[in-house]
Amino acid sequence: MIPSPQTELPVTGHPLADTVARFAWLLPVLPLLGFLINGFLSLRAAAHPGPADPTAASHHGHGEHAHGDADHGHGAQHDDHGDHGDHHPARHPAAALVSLIGPAVLLLSFGLAVAIFFAMKAAHIEEAYVLTLFQWMPTGKLSVDVALQLDQLSMVMTLIITGIGSLIHIFSVGYMQDDPGYPRYFAYLNLFIFFMLMLVLGSSYPLMFVGWEGVGLCSYLLIGFWYSEKANADAGKKAFIVNRIGDFGFLVAMFLMFANFGTLTYAGVEGAAAQLQVGALVATAIALFLFLGAAGKSAQIPLYVWLPDAMAGPTPVSALIHAATMVTAGVYLIARSATLFAMAPTAQLTVALVGALTAVFAATIGLKQWDIKKVLAYSTVSQLGYMFVGVGVGAYTAGVFHLMTHAFFKALLFLGSGSVIYAMHRAYHVTHNHEDAQDMRNMGGLRAHMPVTFYLMWIATLAIAGIPVFSGFFSKDEILTSVFARAHGSTLADASLLGIPGSTLLYIIYALGLAAALMTAIYMTRMMLYTFHGPNRTGEAERAHLKEAPWIMTGPLVVLGVLSLVGGWFNLPLITGGAIGPVEVLHHWLEPVVGRGALIVTHGEAAHLSHATEYLLIGTAVAIAVAGIAFAFARLKPDALVPAKDAPAEQGFAKVLYDKWYVDEAYAKAVVKPTLGISRIVLWKGVDVGIIDGLFVNGSALVARGFGWMGSQLQSGRVGTYAWVLVLGAVMVLSAFSFL
């Protein structure tokens, strides 16, 4: 199916060509194989009705679940496990095989990625290793190959995707074990990994776009995994449609690249971009359109609205797709186009400003959410904003570093919340209670019942809040420091956006970053306090059934906990001076890929601040994080909280935040309603019914009928008339002959 790499290509001279890297095509092919097998198992079960029929089992499961379930509609957008546990185990007949294949293909892929990583590390490559598999689109001047690009950046992404992906696959074995759609779930998950690897490993923008669309498809399929609830299916559609807007930007950017540079490969575009002047219009246009694409995929203002709704999918999906990997594709896209963005300071300022605004905006909403997954969803949007600030100001390494640490601690937070929801759901299931298993007002005091999850989630919380030595501290601090450092002596400081000088703007972005950091610390502590501290509010009967998830779920949590704790060592700041480990490892690792772009931004020399300033910045960031946590501990009273069903409605500004600033409602009024109206009145009633049906279809029939009527009038039925016509005709023909 995938031909082996063509050896006659010039890549054979590359130092990686004779290493394990030549098997890189197996990286995406293994998950694809997993998808095919799991998909086949899923379809086969569906084609043989009986006890093995997942559809029948699904009806059974949901039916069981719905009996007497008064507030099921309200719980519709939450995780719904079908049937857990004790009463009716509807485990899929192929579950054992799927549990083996699903995670195994990914672990193999991860193993191969690690092997390639060490080969790359040993080879010290300066140029990317491009492994051409086959020709895809040879058309005129444009020729696109299916080729994999192995370089330091794609390697980092591949390790994150396969590594975190493996952990989440293993977690899913426990979390989804009783779901009737078990093979379908793993088929989608494997397919997602395939497309995600195509996204990061492709050597050209069109190939990235294939992966880009593919992950969008898998996201849609997995958000709507429990599609029998309309809210879940709607959330999937929303994600898909909002992403179309971003994809439009990506496509236009590709058209512009081809029109101006004549090539679409990363190497070609980077080479052409390096020839441009800083501030070139074409670079700005392409960069802004690329950013529109990135904003769609990575949930930035104004296209972030799909991500919170995407929490309708199973929680491991939220962890994998909507926190750790897919949503960071936009950050990867910009880091990949580092040189191009470096030529467009205005676009960079736009990226950074939008990122900072998103970080603050999403954080404010996160302050007042009660659904544990909604808190994490807005937190993800906020942290993605941080990454965009990083790559926006040309600190590509900082952005990718935060992408990596965020993948660790956010995957841990989501899986931890999954473990909490799993426990809550089981407890409610035993007692046939139909309270919301995701509402923090129904939790509280879970520390005593699930200590492993409790400690691990605190590690992740401290990491995301930016407490020193935890991973998030180093990455967040690097982003903020980079913003501050570029406010002087960079192309960004010299440029301006909307009349505001770049220098001022960067200070504003820095301040926004600090504000977001403060709120992050507050809402994350709030989540932990309400979930794990204080008295338990689940219910008397349920309390006895709250217990820690099985080891197959806590195992991956432990690994992620360790990574969240030590992830900072991947890129210790220069200021630590090597006292606690080698500094700037990731920075040096990524230098061959993003170094050129980063240096253009800082006028050819590394950005640096005086040590005093740097200590001051670090001190400020830490003080803010500590202040946020202290504020949450001081002000929030978990003891005073009442369960969701007794809770009073929010008042005043809290209600505005709880209702997400009414952005969805505003979009519905400003965009969705007019679009629907125009579609209905102009496109449907006007163009389709009026012009297409009325004018073309029925109109042409009317014309034909008119001619037919005229013809029928000649047929009087009187033989005499016919005879006259005949004779006249004959006379005319004869006279014509005689005169010509």
Add this chain to the structure above:
Amino acid sequence: MLAESLALSAALFTIGVIGVLTRRNAIIMFMCVELMLNAVNLSFVALSTLYGAAGQVFVVFVMSVAAAEAAVGLAIIIAIFRHRQSVNLEDINLLKG
């Protein structure tokens, strides 16, 4: 001789055409059609002095076809008369589309 024969033929044909166009009685129109056929037969015979006997062969064919046609045509006219008590073509417009 040839000129006179052809003139007679043309006169007969014209009479036949006028008869078909002006009269409405089916029998008379039928007879006028026969007249036109025979006018053509006459010109065939007349022209055979110039072009050989092929014209005379045609005449035999035309006469036999005309005989068959007369049998069928008269039968139809009788059938129409039995049906409608009239052979006036003004009254018969079943061919109207």
